[in-house]
C-alpha cells in the first residue's frame with residue numbers, strides 16, 4: 001500500500017526523479033494539485049559527472065541530491081520509494097513494488113538504461129556508467145587492479161590489470177578516456193611508482209568513423225587529436241563483438257588482452273508494462289504528441305529520455321540528453337492542468353542550447369548555434385555549465401572545491417576502495433560494544 005490520502009485535489013503521479021521528473025515536479029508542486037513523486041532510489045543523480053566519481057575525482061554525495069530535500073514542508077507532495085511495475089491506463093491506476101495507486105494524470109520519466117544489443121557476455125562482464133553505484137563499482141575495480149598489478153612480476157600478466165577498453169565514442173566514452181589518460185599521466189607515477197605508467201594502455205573503440213558523432217566534424221576532429229595527444233589508442237570503424245573476461249574481441253578479428261571493459265555504446269528504455277505495443281518504438285521510447293501525451297492512451301504523459309517526439313527536425317525524437325528532459329518538464333508543468341481540462345495549448349518546442357564534451361585537463365569542445373570552439377575557453381564554459389546544473393548549493397561548493405583542488409595539485413584525493421562486505425566490525429561487535 002502506498003497509503004496516500006485523498007485530498008480532493010487532482011492527483012498527479014510522477015515516476016522518476018531524473019532531470020525530467022525533477023524539472024516537472026518542482027514546478028507542478030507549486031500549483032493546487034496533489035503530487036505523488038515515485039522513484040526506486042531516494043536521490044536524484046547528476047549523470048554527466050558520474051565519470052568523475054569513477055575516476056575518484058568527486059565524492060558520490062556531491063553529485064546526488066535527496067529527493068525529500070526538494071520538497072521540504074510541501075504538504076501537497078507525497079514521496080514514495082518504489083519501482084513502477086505496470087500501468088492500467090483504462091482504470092487509471094499503476095502497480096508499484098509497494099502497492100497500487102490511482103491517478104488523474106500519470107507522468108512517466110523513467111529515463112534509459114544501458115543497451116548491450118542482446119550480447120549476454122557483455123551484459124555479464126562489462127562495466128557500465130548509468131548510476132552512482134555503477135561508478136563506485138568501476139572506481140573500486142580500477143584501484144583494486146592497480147594494487148594487483150603491483151604484485152604481478154610478469155609484464156604480460158600485468159597488462160590484464162592495468163589496460164582498459166572503453167566502448168563508445170560519444171561524450172561519455174571521450175570524457176572517460178580523457179580522465180583515465182590524466183590518471184595515467186599524473187597519479188600512476190606518484191602513487192604506484194613501481195608500475196611504469198607507459199605500460200598502461202587505454203583503448204577507445206568506436207564503430208563509426210568519428211568520435212562525438214552528434215557534434216560538428218570540427219569538434220570530432222579536435223577530440224580525436226586531443227585524445228591521441230594523451231596517448232589514448234582510438235580505434236575507429238571497428239565494433240566490439242564479444243568479451244570473454246580476459247580478451248576483448250573486435251569484429252575485425254583482432255583481440256585486446258584486458259579484463260576491464262567499460263560499455264558506453266548505447267541506451268534503450270525499459271518497457272512500461274500495460275501500455276499498448278504501438279505506443280512505443282523499438283528501443284521502448286514512448287511516442288508522444290506535441291503536448292507530450294503518450295500515443296493511444298488518455299492522461300498519460302512521458303518526459304525525457306523515454307519520450308520520443310518525432311518531427312521534421314528530429315526524425316528519431318529529441319536527443320537523449322539533459323536539456324530536452326529539463327525543457328519538457330518545464331513545459332508540462334506549465335500546461336498540464338489546461339491540457340487535462342481539454343484546452344488547446346501550444347506544442348512543446350525544443351530549444352537546442354548546444355552540446356559540449358571535456359577531454360581531460362583544461363580541454364573541451366563546444367558546439368553552439370553560432371560558434372564551434374575548443375580548448376581552454378571551452379573547458380571553462382563546460383565547468384560553469386555543469387556547476388550551474390548541479391542540484392544544491394552545498395553540492396556545487398563541494399564540486400567546485402574538488403575541481404580547484406585537483407587543478408592546483410594535479411591530484412584527486414578520493415582513491416579509496418570501499419566495499420560493503422569488508423567492514424572491520426560486525427553487527428555482533430557493535431552489540432557487544434554498545
Ligand SMILES: Cc1cc2nc3c(=O)[nH]c(=O)nc-3n(C[C@H](O)[C@H](O)[C@H](O)COP(=O)(O)OP(=O)(O)OC[C@H]3O[C@@H](n4cnc5c(N)ncnc54)[C@H](O)[C@@H]3O)c2cc1C
Pocket residue numbers: 015016017018019020021038039040041043044045047048049050051082083084085109110111112129130171172303304305306320321322323325
Ligand atoms: C554517464 C552519462 C553521462 C552523460 N553526460 C551528459 C552530458 O554531459 N550532457 C547531457 O546533456 N546529458 C548527458 N547524459 C544524458 C542525461 O543524463 C540524460 O539524458 C538525462 O539524465 C535524462 O533525464 P531523464 O529524467 O529522462 O532520466 P534519468 O535522469 O535517467 O532519470 C530517470 C529516473 O527514473 C528512475 N526510474 C527508472 N525506472 C524506474 C522505475 N521502474 N520505477 C521507479 N523509478 C524508476 C531512476 O531511478 C531515475 O532516478 C549523460 C548520461 C550518462 C549516463
